Amino acid sequence: xxxxxxxxxxxxxxxxxxxxxxxxxxxxxxxxxxxxxxxxxxxxxxxxxxxxxxxxxxxxxxxxxxxxxxxxxxxxxxxxxxxxxxxxxxxxxxxxxxxxxxxxxxxxxxxxxxxxxxx
Numbered sequence: 001x002x003x004x005x006x007x008x009x010x011x012x013x014x015x016x017x018x019x020x021x022x023x024x025x026x027x028x029x030x031x032x033x034x035x036x037x038x039x040x041x042x043x044x045x046x047x048x049x050x051x052x053x054x055x056x057x058x059x060x061x062x063x064x065x066x067x068x069x070x071x072x073x074x075x076x077x078x079x080x081x082x083x084x085x086x087x088x089x090x091x092x093x094x095x096x097x098x099x100x101x102x103x104x105x106x107x108x109x110x111x112x113x114x115x116x117x118x119x
Contacts, residue, residue, distance in 0.1 A: 007082075008085065009082055009083040009084070009085055010029075010032075010082060010083045011080075011081065011082030011083070012032075012079065012080070012081045012082065013078070013079070013080055014026075014078070014079040015076070015077075015078060015079075016068065016076070016077040016078070016079050017074060017075070017076050017077075018043070018068055018069070018070040018074065018075045018077070019070060019074055020070050020071070020072055020073050020074050021070060021071075021072065022069075022070055023067055023068065023069040023070070024067075024068045025065050025066070025067050025068075026065065026066050026068065026079065027063070027064070027065050028059075028063050028064060028065070028066060028081055029063050029081075030063030030064075031063070031083050032061075032063065032081040032082055032083060033059075033061055033081065033082060033083075033084050034058070034059040034066070034079070034080070034081045035056060035057065035058045035059070035080045035081075036051075036056070036057045036059075036066075036068075036077050036078065036079050036080070037055070037056050037057075037077065037078040037080070038051045038052060038053050038054065038055050038057070038075065038076075038077055039053060039076040039077060039078055040053050040074070040075060040076040041053060041070060041071070041073050041074055041075030041076065042070075042071045042073070042075065043068055043069065043070060043071070043075045043077065044068075044069040044071070045057060045066060045067065045068060045069075046066060046067050047067060047069070061084075090102070090103055091103075092107070095107065095110075
């Protein structure tokens with residue numbers, strides 16, 4: 001399903017559930033970076049690498065198929081893939097910008113109340 005949000009580059013955010021003892025095969029476009037977050041259960045990727053709940057798994061760039069196998073219990077995974085933005089990225093806490101100066105500005109804006117307030 002196509003969401004309402006617009007992005008600068010193509011991306012996918014999928015909620016994936018694989019039943020116990022089953023395997024899913026997901027094709028990823030060649031121009032996408034791919035990360036998977038295991039939300040529940042234990043999973044085996046491509047027949048060899050394993051991860052459990054709370055772990056982030058990153059894949060080398062380049063398309064292809066990823067095999068996701070569930071063990072004795074159902075697994076739930078958040079799939080994140082997309083075309084890299086090819087820009088510098090600087091992160092600090094919840095702030096993600098292009099430069100350290102932009103991070104400082106964002107922190108100052110937040111501390112000054114320019115991000116708004118929740119009542």
